[in-house]
Amino acid sequence: MADDLPHLGEELITTAARVVRWVPKPTRIRLSLAAARILARLEDNGPTRISDLAGQERSSQPTITNHVKRLESAGLVERSPDATDARAWQIRLTDSGHKELADMRQAVGTSLEPYLAQMSQRERKALQDGINAMQRLISLDRLPE
Numbered sequence: 488m489a490d491d492l493p494h495l496g497e498e499l500i501t502t503a504a505r506v507v508r509w510v511p512k513p514t515r516i517r518l519s520l521a522a523a524r525i526l527a528r529l530e531d532n533g534p535t536r537i538s539d540l541a542g543q544e545r546s547s548q549p550t551i552t553n554h555v556k557r558l559e560s561a562g563l564v565e566r567s568p569d570a571t572d573a574r575a576w577q578i579r580l581t582d583s584g585h586k587e588l589a590d591m592r593q594a595v596g597t598s599l600e601p602y603l604a605q606m607s608q609r610e611r612k613a614l615q616d617g618i619n620a621m622q623r624l625i626s627l628d629r630l631p632e
Contacts, residue, residue, distance in 0.1 A: 513594040525554055526563060526580060526588045534579040536569060563587055
């Protein structure tokens with residue numbers, strides 16, 4: 488089973504998606520999952536064009552544009568002209584956007600605390616090892632050409 492890479496990949500994505508859907512949503516969180524993903528991507532990648540955000544989020548440009556408009560109205564992102572293309576905009580997090588994302592992450596982490604407390608020390612260590620492995624997987628970024 489350890490060498491069944493397609494199955495491992497399927498299990499990784501399926502389980503990660505289930506965890507995201509399962510996490511108890513704290514009442515003080517006002518962001519949708521889609522909005523939080525956009526803020527997180529901007530935090531990770533810095534200022535980004537809407538077309539690039541759409542590609543990264545595997546979504547249509549009009550859908551991302553609508554999300555960005557709502558986030559901009561809430562003061563969480565701002566747009567500025569793209570220096571390389573006058574027809575395009577760069578979207579970036581505002582200080583409020585950084586704070587909202589940090590607050591959401593802290594609230595979600597706190598909401599998981601009672602569940603994590605029910606796990607043994609060994610299980611929590613295994614979970615941390617799994618997180619470390621997932622972070623390493625993400626850092627691979629590209630397949631060799």
